[in-house]
Amino acid sequence: MINSLWISKTGMEAQQTQLDVISHNLANVSTTG
Secondary structure (H helix, E strand, O other): HHHHHHHHHHHHHHHHHHHHHHHHHHHOOEEEE
């Protein structure tokens, strides 16, 4: 039970990191440099 919760937790953290990267990329799409 605890192992499956740990897997779910780490999966959600990885997904959140991916969403953060995408949102930062979209926010900076019009900046030069």
